[in-house]
Amino acid sequence: MTETLAYHDLKRRELTRFLDYIQAYNAIKNDLPGLKKKIPGLKVAILSSFTITGIDKILQVKGLLNDIFVDVYLAPYDQYFSEILNRESGLFSFNPDIVFLFIDVARILGDLYLNPFSVPTNEFKQRMEDITNEMKKYVDILLQRLNKTIVLHNFEVPTHSPLGILDSKNQLGLFEAIEHVNGELRDFVKNKKNAYILDYDRFCSLHGKEHVMDHKMYYLGDIKLDFELFPRLCDEYMNYVRPLMGKIKKCIVLDLDNTLWGGIIGETTQASIKLGPTGEGKPYHDFQKFLLSLFNRGIILAINSKNNHDDAVQMINTHPNMVLKLKHFAALRINWNDKVNNMKEIAEELNIGTDSLVFIDDDKVNCELVASCMPEVHTIRIPEDPSNILKEMMRIDLFNVLQLTDEDLEKGSMYSAQRSRNELKAKFENYTDFLKNLEIKLVIKKGDDAQLPRLAQLTQKTNQFNMTTKRYSESDVESFIKRHDAFVLSVQVIDKFGDSGIVGEIIIIESDDAWNIDTLLLSCRVLGRNVEFKLMEHVMQKARARNIKKIIGHFIPTSKNSVARSFYEQCGFVKIKDDGNTSTYAFDLSRQQPMVVDYITILEH
Template sequence: MKKPTDLPGEKISRTNPRERKYSDYIELLSDIKKNNEFSKDFPSLKIAVLRNFTVEPLLPVLEAEIYLAGFIPNIWVGDFDNIAFEAMSITSGLEEFEPDFILIFNWLDTISPALTTQFILKSKGEIDEEVVRVRQVYRDIEGSLRKSFSVPIAITNFNLPVDSTLGILDSQDSDYQFHTIQNLNLQILLDAKSFADVYILDIAKIFAAEGYLNAFDSRHWQMARAPFTQRAILTICNELGRLFKALRGKSKKCLVLDCDNTLWGGVIGEDGMGGIKLGTTFPGSCYKALQEEVLNLRERGVILALCSKNNESDVLEVLNNHPEMLIKEKHVSTWQINWDDKATNLRRLAKELNIGLDSFVFVDDNEFEINLIREQLPEVATIHLTGNTSGYRSLLSSFGYFDSLTFTAEDRRKNEMYGEAHIRNKLESESSSIEEYLENLGLEAALGIPTISDIARCSQLTQKTNQFNLTTCRYSEGQIAELISDKDSDVFYLRVKDKVADLGLVGVAVVRYRELEAQIEAFMMSCRAIGRGAETALLAYIANQSKSKRGSHSLSAKYLHTAKNESLVRNFYEENGFEKVSQQGEDTNWELDLRTEEISYPAWIKINES
């Protein structure tokens, strides 16, 4: 039997995306075809590609990135330069394909020679009219697709010119070519935001990162209308892989850092406070730069933890007293600083934070420690800090482990919330019983239908919640908005607060109605809020609303088994009075007769319905 670290994709997934080669992806696809076990449990991901240039060289890498994201790729490619027809025609193959995701590749030379090869020949008025026309082409495509499909859409913007006929003069006036296309990209972004779940695949940024001459293949463009070099193809497909993972709840939640030669240069136990390298000059500046990026991730809502073989007092002294240290004790949600093996310590961190090990990214400079985690905890993502220390900061962000398509108030407070959990744990340990603890906690639950300002957080919960999630359904912001406005469905939210703090919006449920039956399509709770009866409060609210507002006679629900939700929610419906009506494998169907049964709100929770 192969070890997890021998499976296809393990080697390339550990490699910095900047160092991967086109041949690595071809080799990966070959290995996958030889290993039937690798993707047997992966769900399918159907990607439709509309294009006005030759995309075939991208497809092997795109297919491999989809596998690396944890899905089986099913890619449909539209006819060459036929985007408008396929987007607007119900008779096109796109409708029959029923995609999960639509990708639109537009190349500006094809869609508008006036803005590229013929720019110098046009008057300012003609250029302005052409910009309006291109924007309208994009809006028509996006609008037509959104009428027919509720799935996410990614559409390219345009690379910026480097060989303008005007030469150095081109950058000196906002009406010239460079700034005209730059402003067009901004307008395309603003237009995309007016449609739900339309995202920009930022070709301009990718060309800037790679360099135009390293990204554009002029020979293949002229010969086959294939504009991208292999380097650009790898970066574009990696961006798409990151997008797929963010949309499907594959993002990580917790960054676990070693200390010696990771947060600072040297070994604190040997070099002391004055001997470690940390400051504004090289090499100490490299570690300070890494800390800046760590704090940026923390601000985005990434949980920060430490796992170090050290004396705890030595590390805390650096955090609290070193004048160049940016990361302070207050920034760290929890730590395991001792001489135990790091696999054991990561398990302890997971238990304390109440999140799965597959939510962790472990960062260490020591190859032995990295390999230990890869062998004993293959579900933990690892980043090995190796090579020049000046690249550590970019290495931390290059994998895109923490990518998200939302950024909410709850994200900014995430680390504070885990600190508040320590206070609740202390209160529980001081109580004589669980009943006394819950009574003294002063819990309040607010329940209702999300407003526009709640939609981003509701979508985020569906994409990130894996443990307390009965069906693991994922919804984009646009899909949440559609469900709220649909007369045959409801979306319900749950907010929780207690005397320690406000936990914010921590629960979401989707309910559909058919005649006299209400069906719970999705039910999920943030793990930091479970175990206090709030999940029962949300279920009781659903039952009450289904009966009193919708006139439903029954409430049905499903439990779809996954490795992540088994321990928390397998018996949730049974514990709340539902009757099991069928079972297939580990998946179960449940029903509650609303005419004879009801679910009571927990007595220790103050309920506020809206």
């Protein structure tokens, strides 16, 4: 079997149990060296206080299912402390992009875990403070030495206390003590760039604390987590891995009938539609509330429905119990066309990849059609029992990001403004006249601490107009800002329809007579307005004012950034090198004149 066939066969497997993943790994392990060269990836280190053998294989399979090559370092058994404290350890030699620190509270409490009240309360309290400080120290060391993403498991709060129902009456009960440590660690990471808490106590509650551990395997091999939950824990890990690799979903595309409401609007009256705060309409009402909460945190909503357009729009606009209004949807495809073509049109209108879409429908045929024709789209069929809709939708973990920025919170209104731009564009025969009418302004600022979350997020999420697709953490971007031989610029776009926020970024490394562009990217939301050309004009003017002779740019092709392939050449750059992976371009400022985009204004801060 070739690497390609093995890879695609992996995606066709039905994987649920621990053994399913181990068998899948064994089927593909001989192809891993070849896949490592072909698939974008990152390094993951897992440090644990107990046996988790096999989790590395499952995480690799999970990564491949997401088109990510996850290279895993599994630290030796119960050696997390020496791995962290020893600069020459395997951990630091591996140099991971992300570290998961999984320490069991029973291990570090020792005898006090089963007999916490064998010592005076003040001594027990001091021990818990020591544990808290120890965890903080480990995180600080990892952040300082690696400057990468660190994810610390919090502690599972046990279900049993020797004091029974009196645990809550004690001055410092066992439950309260561990909950306090968890709270302290949660507050600690809030002020730490690149540090996160994986809520392991919530994970245990979700899967049932009585079922988290197989006690026989614990006593035989110090295995604190049931093997069958290894894949579920890897799902939690992938919630951090995907955003680091820019593999996140951005848009939910929704059917209408029996999805946003119960019933078929074309065959009944509004009064007969099931939608409201009570009774049979409540599941749909709650689902709309849930979708609105996602919209408010930056997830795009769109409609793909086989329906009479006017009937559906009237329902959305006038039904008294509609939570979602027309303004919440960035794109509408309410027609009788096939849903696959509608999905492609929605992606094109929103200027995002089809792999950024999640499709939700109640119809089995439509779900199977989209899933088979567009496997990159995550397709979800609405449960037949409406009471299960919200429960199933809350299980979707495809929208996680590592930062939530002001731009995310305003994204809904920004896409609404884009619909207005599209309507205006239809009135112009000449595209340049349309762009002039938009009254576009670029606000260009030097990167600073306040912008760090957004600047890092742009490198992690931007796939289309991204010349090198380098993924950077906040600390990485901060290091560029602080370097004496480099600078970072943010790009904010404003026009007559509103402020798109910070949507672009350029990182430049300086030498005596040349500027080397490390990163140049723009959000897909502003593509098509010639913003990129005005930005390059600005950079060239600044370089010339500094007596820079040459600007060097690089293009590293991916499966998604073909739209940017010819950008440097369009700006007048000349290709000077191509090693098969990276194309390098140069612009000679002593001989060439930059292109001029006179209908866009620069506001520099």
